[in-house]
Amino acid sequence: MAIVLPDLPYAYDALEPYIDEETMHLHHDKHHNTYVTNVNAALAKHPEIGEDSKHPEIGEDLESLLADVNAIPADIRQAVINNGGGHLNHALFWELMTPEKTTPSAELAADIDATFGSFDDFKAAFAAAATTRFGSGWAWLVVNKEGKLEVLSTANQDTPISEGKTPILGLDVWEHAYYVKYRNVRPDYIKAFFSVINWNKVNELYAAAK
Ligand SMILES: [Fe+2]
Numbered sequence: 001m002a003i004v005l006p007d008l009p010y011a012y013d014a015l016e017p018y019i020d021e022e023t024m025h026l027h028h029d030k031h032h033n034t035y036v037t038n039v040n041a042a043l044a045k046h047p048e049i050g051e052d053s054k055h056p057e058i059g060e061d062l063e064s065l066l067a068d069v070n071a072i073p074a075d076i077r078q079a080v081i082n083n084g085g086g087h088l089n090h091a092l093f094w095e096l097m098t099p100e101k102t103t104p105s106a107e108l109a110a111d112i113d114a115t116f117g118s119f120d121d122f123k124a125a126f127a128a129a130a131t132t133r134f135g136s137g138w139a140w141l142v143v144n145k146e147g148k149l150e151v152l153s154t155a156n157q158d159t160p161i162s163e164g165k166t167p168i169l170g171l172d173v174w175e176h177a178y179y180v181k182y183r184n185v186r187p188d189y190i191k192a193f194f195s196v197i198n199w200n201k202v203n204e205l206y207a208a209a210k
Pocket of ligand 1: 177
């Protein structure tokens, strides 16, 4: 299964002034591309992965591999977690942003209110998860195994998929995601992210997860 770097679904400068063009080039063309290169190198050591007839216990795609990391061959396990997770997280992240004005669906908005109290309470919980993630990682809104919304953060490139949870919104809080424009002020980057969230995509993922 060769993984391919997906194109951005918009121009590199489309998210200005919230996310700057230089960051988008570095982040997509360099950082994301490196995860793609490295996960392909890891998977190349086990060409049986993805050929279901030989190893039905091993997932056929990255999502299913990362859903059961213990089934990944030990010699490439951490490389797949880091770089396969890096690829999946970033591929999702690009789709979760848009220059268009979008809003949560009525169903999602009602669930957010019921779960967190209000949309502002959800924003505060998400921002807190993003702000307090020490070092590198991601903040997430997920649908958990019980079908409930949950805000959490993960370290490094770990995906909520490995915890049996379906990510429907995610924010990259690695310094490479914001340092060019926001320097060390992660909270300003988190605030800006809320201006470019593609709620149409979040709504779609929410509906599919429920
Ligand atoms: Fe990133």
